[in-house]
Amino acid sequence: MQAAAFRRVVARRAQTSLAAGARTYATPVPWSTPAPAPPTPKEQEDDPQLGDYPRLPWVSKQTRPARGWEDPQMRRNFGEPLHEKEEILSMWGPDIPVVPPPIALRWFSMAVASFVTFGVIVKFALVPDRPAVPREYPFDGLVTELGGLEENKARPEAISDEE
Secondary structure, eight states, rough: OOHHHHHHHHHHHHHHHHHTTTTOTSSOOOOOOOOOOOOOOOHHHHOOTTTTSOOOOOOGGGGSOOOSSTTTTTOOOOOOOOTTTHHHHTTTTTOSSSSOOHHHHHHHHHHHHHHHHHHHHIIIIIOOOOOOOOOOOOOOOOOTTTTTTTTTTTOOOOOOOOO
């Protein structure tokens, strides 16, 4: 008898609070995100192992606003279904790039080109020529006069038993 009365009171409170616009833990907080990227062929495939689990959009939790969540660190509410790739899309997953990758590649290419240009300018325009001409010896650099190439090689160290 008391259990039935308790259920009626709880149901009446829930109806009045929902009618008044109160948020429960199970209702998601409305939030806006940028338009999701078009699905890749990998995302379009239906995984037969998921069964009737909901197919959630490929949107990182980092795009959600910071406030208004039951778990503010993970930006999720109680009872909210997890994405099958939650480890990638969670707050601990890879960071979302602030600068779009094509623009970042363009900036990086311009930085590399500027360093290479600076190096070429320093090498060819700012370094002076040698003040003197290197000395040239006649007869193929005096190879025969110095005893030939074999005579100028280092002698192998002789191992002696005199120790």
